[in-house]
Amino acid sequence: MDITDDKLVKIALVTSLIGLIGLIMFTPSIEVKEVKIKDIDRGMIDEEVSINCVVSDIKSSKSGSSYFLTISDGTGQMPLVIFESQVAQMQTNNLDIKDFKDKKVNVVGKITEYNNEMEIVLSEGDSLKILN
CATH class of the missing domain: 2.40.50.140 (Nucleic acid-binding proteins)
Structure with missing residues (x-):
């Protein structure tokens, strides 16, 4: 399987979205x-x-x-x-x-x-x- 620039961009985009969703979900639960x-x-x-x-x-x-x-x-x-x-x-x-x-x-x-x-x-x- 060859990794093309298009596939690499899609993987980076999906990973970034998962990270952002995780931040949004867990930020309210961070307490002092x-x-x-x-x-x-x-x-x-x-x-x-x-x-x-x-x-x-x-x-x-x-x-x-x-x-x-x-x-x-x-x-x-x-x-x-x-x-x-x-x-x-x-x-x-x-x-x-x-x-x-x-x-x-x-x-x-x-x-x-x-x-x-x-x-x-x-x-x-x-x-x-x-x-x-």
Whole structure:
């Protein structure tokens, strides 16, 4: 059996379509892992996680464009960093960061390390939600 250019193109096309269909089917099932603060370690750097916690403190950067929140979930506490782009998204949705103080929230963000301390960086402006 000879493989011609036409057959090769058809095989590539069919393989690509199968791959795209697989991506479309399995993408909704990819979920962010929910963790406790005490379980976060250096092996989780660059991993996106979800934490149910309480915002115990809110501080802004010197420029006022970024915020540093202290979150705790009963197992520990850690800083949550909200950069200027996420702050702008929150303001577009009429959310004020100060409204989150002492509220139970769900945070979705990426684990990072800064000055030998683990922290979480908010993924998107809508990744910080108040829980009932």
